[in-house]
Amino acid sequence: MIIVNIDVMLARRKMSVTELSQRVGITMANISILKNGKAKAIKLETLNKICEALECQPGDILEWQKDQGREEA
DSSP: OEEEOHHHHHHHHTOOHHHHHHHHTSOHHHHHHHHTTOOSOOOHHHHHHHHHHHTOOHHHHEEEOOOTTOOOO
């Protein structure tokens, strides 16, 4: 499972969701979907804009964790 740590980076950069939304050009609702782990996909263009706005690497935002509910085939 992919964990999105936008909230962590926002706190580190002392930036609000509103400011990130304006800089990236996506709605606050879509940023909330990312923050809450409800997103099924993210465009690389959007990820690029988020990284540019937060001055970070994609790995600072995205984290992979083994899904505890699934067994390996």
